[in-house]
Amino acid sequence: GDPFAPPSRIRVKVPQNIADFEFSMYNNPSRQVALEDFLTRSVFEVIKRLPSLKGTGHSGDIYIDKGGQQIIKRSAMVVNKDYVEARLSIGLPAFGRRINGSGAQRIFLEFxxxxxEKSLLKKSLNVQDIWLWVETVEDQDYLRSQLKERGLVAFVADGAILPRESGISDRPLKGGNVVPFESPDSLRIKFQLPNRGEITGMGIPEGVTLIVG
Structure with a gap:
């Protein structure tokens, strides 16, 4: 490929009998999106630890679109009963207009x-982490589906850490001075979630709500 052109798109497909993710991990839309998201982030973390083959332009780049903190349906990963498929971008290594054949060999035969091996096979991953991810997303989707019938537009769980590290970070603020959220008695409600069970927090009703402080 041209090192100055966008990286090439490739697909890596692993039969499900090798990947070995049980059907219960992706047996409804919420769980499927969650598992695909988990695997996408796992691939991203493995890529970060690979040696660099950086050459000219985009050459040597290996990339998967993991998105931000939002867990939504993406095209970077597909999980179904037949296979697991990761969709990557690879910049074939080159120096100027000269092909780096040995670098390409390392990408396809080593990287x-x-x-x-490290991110698309269940045996290489922490199964407890997978289930926590899947069940948390399922609980979130269920809770969102209940808001309208409860006359709510939003819900903030007790114990949530609302401040961010900075104005450009999605990560929660850390430190001894961070105060977990606690809902006022007048707005505190309960939900019964499919996996976690009972959760309490602030339900913001439809209409105008003024929050100060």
Whole structure:
């Protein structure tokens, strides 16, 4: 490929009998999106630890679109009963207009197998982490689906850390002075979630709500 052109798109497909993710991990839309998101982020973390083959332009780049903190349906990963498929971008290594054949060999014969082995096979991942991810997303989707019938537009869980590290960060603020959220008695409500069970927090009703402080 041209090192100055956008990286090439590739697909890595692993049969489900090898990936070995049980159907219960993706047996409804919420769980499927959650598992695909978990695997996408796992691939991203493995890629970060690979040696650099950076050459000219985009050459040597390996990339998967993991998105931000939002867990939504993306095209970067597909999980179904037949296979797991990761969709990557790869800049074939080059120096100027000269092909780096040995670098390309490392990408296809060394790096891609590592990505598959470490991030797309259940045996290489922490199954408890997978289930926590899947069940948390399922609980979130269920809670959102209940807001309208409860006459609510939003819900903030007790114990949530609302301040961010900075104005450009999605990460919660850390430190001894951080105060977890506690809902006022007048707005505190309960939900019964499919996996976590009972959760309490502030339900913001439809209409105009003024929050100060």
């Amino acid at each position: 891609l197998p590592q990505i598959v």
